[in-house]
Amino acid sequence: MLSKEMTAALNKQLNTELYSAHLYLSMSSYASSIGLKGAANWFMIQYQEEMVHFMKFYTYINSQGEHVALGPLDAPPNEFPSLLEMFEETLKHEMFITRCINELTERAVKEKDHATQIFLQWFITEQVEEEENDREIIGKLKLIGDNGYGILMIDNELGARVFTPPAAAAA
Ligand SMILES: [Fe+2]
Numbered sequence: 001m002l003s004k005e006m007t008a009a010l011n012k013q014l015n016t017e018l019y020s021a022h023l024y025l026s027m028s029s030y031a032s033s034i035g036l037k038g039a040a041n042w043f044m045i046q047y048q049e050e051m052v053h054f055m056k057f058y059t060y061i062n063s064q065g066e067h068v069a070l071g072p073l074d075a076p077p078n079e080f081p082s083l084l085e086m087f088e089e090t091l092k093h094e095m096f097i098t099r100c101i102n103e104l105t106e107r108a109v110k111e112k113d114h115a116t117q118i119f120l121q122w123f124i125t126e127q128v129e130e131e132e133n134d135r136e137i138i139g140k141l142k143l144i145g146d147n148g149y150g151i152l153m154i155d156n157e158l159g160a161r162v163f164t165p166p167a168a169a170a171a
């Protein structure tokens with residue numbers, strides 16, 4: 001059973017996850033357009049992950065006998081100054097998502113909603129991983145600066161990322 005307030009808060013997060021998906025889809029297309037096919041792959045996988053996050057909220061809300069409320073979404077930016085700034089924007093966005101998940105968890109604790117607390121645990125772990133990945137990539141990009149060869153090396157590395165389907169995902 002979900003409270004009215006919790007249902008609304010979960011729905012808000014569901015819509016935010018969908019916005020995240022659009023943001024990374026936009027980054028994927030932009031990276032591809034400037035010849036960074038590896039980065040395009042990385043952001044396309046990030047898009048797929050966000051759709052998994054979105055579906056987790058969708059399934060949870062329905063499993064509690066409620067229904068989703070899809071709202072209007074802001075348009076994501078569709079041009080980005082550099083690969084470094086794309087990843088800085090990604091980290092900034094994921095830190096915002098971490099704060100959202102923390103606030104949801106605090107609400108669940110306050111309402112003594114144990115089921116939602118357990119549901120959110122997966123996301124708490126996931127956010128640590130998201131931020132860690134972004135920081136690692138930002139660190140490398142800062143190290144190479146605008147060295148073209150370095151950018152190509154990193155692009156190759158980003159191209160090696162593979163999507164792990166949700167059932168097989170550890171966290
Ligand atoms: Fe997410």
Ligand SMILES: [Fe+2]
Pocket residue numbers: 049126129130
């Ligand atoms: Fe992830």
